Amino acid sequence: MPSNQELLREATNLLPGASLGSFYIAEKDDLVVDRGKGSRVWDVAGREFVDYVLGSGPMVLGHAHPAVVAAVQAQIERGATFYALNQPAIRLADTIVKAAPCAEAVKFCGAGAEATFYALRLARAATGRDKILKFEGGYHGHHDYALMSTWPKRLDPFPAAWPDSAGIPQSVAGHVLIAPFNDLATTVSIIERYRDDLAAVIVEPLSRMLEPVPGFLQGLREATRRLGIVLIFDEVVTGFRVAWGGAQELYGVVPDLACYGKIIGGGLPIAAVAGKRDLIELANPRKKGAPDYVYMSGTLNGNPVSAAAGLATLGVLEKPGAYERLRAVGDRLRGGLRGIASRLGIPAQVLGQGPLANIYFTSEPVLDYRSSLKSDSRLTQQLGSELLARGVLTNLAAKMYLSLAHTDGDIDTTLQAFEDSLNVITAGRR
Ligand SMILES: Cc1ncc(COP(=O)(O)O)c(C=O)c1O
Numbered sequence: 001m002p003s004n005q006e007l008l009r010e011a012t013n014l015l016p017g018a019s020l021g022s023f024y025i026a027e028k029d030d031l032v033v034d035r036g037k038g039s040r041v042w043d044v045a046g047r048e049f050v051d052y053v054l055g056s057g058p059m060v061l062g063h064a065h066p067a068v069v070a071a072v073q074a075q076i077e078r079g080a081t082f083y084a085l086n087q088p089a090i091r092l093a094d095t096i097v098k099a100a101p102c103a104e105a106v107k108f109c110g111a112g113a114e115a116t117f118y119a120l121r122l123a124r125a126a127t128g129r130d131k132i133l134k135f136e137g138g139y140h141g142h143h144d145y146a147l148m149s150t151w152p153k154r155l156d157p158f159p160a161a162w163p164d165s166a167g168i169p170q171s172v173a174g175h176v177l178i179a180p181f182n183d184l185a186t187t188v189s190i191i192e193r194y195r196d197d198l199a200a201v202i203v204e205p206l207s208r209m210l211e212p213v214p215g216f217l218q219g220l221r222e223a224t225r226r227l228g229i230v231l232i233f234d235e236v237v238t239g240f241r242v243a244w245g246g247a248q249e250l251y252g253v254v255p256d257l258a259c260y261g262k263i264i265g266g267g268l269p270i271a272a273v274a275g276k277r278d279l280i281e282l283a284n285p286r287k288k289g290a291p292d293y294v295y296m297s298g299t300l301n302g303n304p305v306s307a308a309a310g311l312a313t314l315g316v317l318e319k320p321g322a323y324e325r326l327r328a329v330g331d332r333l334r335g336g337l338r339g340i341a342s343r344l345g346i347p348a349q350v351l352g353q354g355p356l357a358n359i360y361f362t363s364e365p366v367l368d369y370r371s372s373l374k375s376d377s378r379l380t381q382q383l384g385s386e387l388l389a390r391g392v393l394t395n396l397a398a399k400m401y402l403s404l405a406h407t408d409g410d411i412d413t414t415l416q417a418f419e420d421s422l423n424v425i426t427a428g429r430r
Helices: 004-014 066-076 087-099 112-127 184-193 216-227 246-251 277-283 304-317 322-344 377-389 408-429
Strands: 033-037 040-043 048-051 105-109 131-135 176-179 198-203 230-234 257-260 271-275 349-351 356-360
Touching: 048 408, 066 304, 087 105, 087 271, 087 304, 105 112, 105 277, 112 131, 112 198, 112 230, 112 257, 112 271, 112 277, 131 184, 176 184, 184 216, 198 216, 216 230, 230 246, 271 277, 304 322, 322 349, 322 356, 322 408, 377 408
Parallel strands: 131 176, 131 198, 198 230, 230 257
Antiparallel strands: 033 040, 040 048, 105 271, 257 271, 349 356
16 A cells, blocks of 8 residues: 555645645645544554544544445445436435425435535526525535635625635626624615515525524524525535434524535435425426426436435434434533633633534634634644644534544543643643
């Protein structure tokens, strides 16, 4: 087997930044993952890490869970993909419809970004309007409408949109309105001002790690219902994670459409838009030619191997006690982090819900994108590097994902690594 260094050299040549997407590790610490099992991954040099990246979220059972491995093996022997209707896809759609309060029907696609892209298209077709409203700091994937003011360099007055990537046509920004998360009054005033042009409001109900303040999601629901605007919950992260019924169940607010990804594929590629039947029905291919027919199709949509992996994952999550355990493991980590920060006298806000956590190094409450900017990002970066040196793999620029495979012992080891890392960093700063 080639060494870590050889593989990294090759990757640097072949893959920009030796990265597969936007996630990368500082060059001096970089690694190539060899395998994963449960809460752990190993790199090609044989080093073991407690993993809080978890494939960016799908691996809520941990890596290589026996039920998922068996389901994938059983399905792949029966054929990898058909393009035609298949049983695992029907069963996965049924599970989503039974679990999600908003879901009456489902349309599958390949990735979370496709799901949000299609949901916005459905909303435009249903309303005959073009504009969409998203929140500053909210992430909905890679497409042009979504990549607006997610990490804006300029804090323009709302609702001006600021593209997060080069290569997005300038005209797209004119179709996107940006609002401040958790500021209902400002958001509703933008919605009302643009009511005649606004097709949809799209929101991560838990915006990155930011909790919605009481009444915020309810207020969005009330305004969008009153004005005939489609409310879309992006549940790519929260779906089947913060509760069986996702954030809709947790916060008690039912959108018109919801987007799923990550967990519903158990680590394989599949995503979905679910919601009100009349909206999803717009993508019924038997109605091709109708003026409001919405095209939604892709070679691997409803792939049976991905659907089987997702069903096996959901089968474990559905068992009694799964969500209690996910909450408990998240609470243990969050509580421990708060304790360490306060013992060391480091101003910090620890946020998260269920098996999601992150730490922001600021003394002020973090309620929206602008308040999150107060966090000491250099400290976050140094911390990630020190944790890695102590066998803990994180993506603190985004969030920490936890799984059913993380034991209390894993959390205690992790907390010790946090404390040691912060001690080293703060000693170096003194
Ligand atoms: C909330 C949210 N929506 C959409 C996406 C995009 O999903 P994907 O990366 O599968 O395209 C992500 C990805 O992290 C996400 O966190």
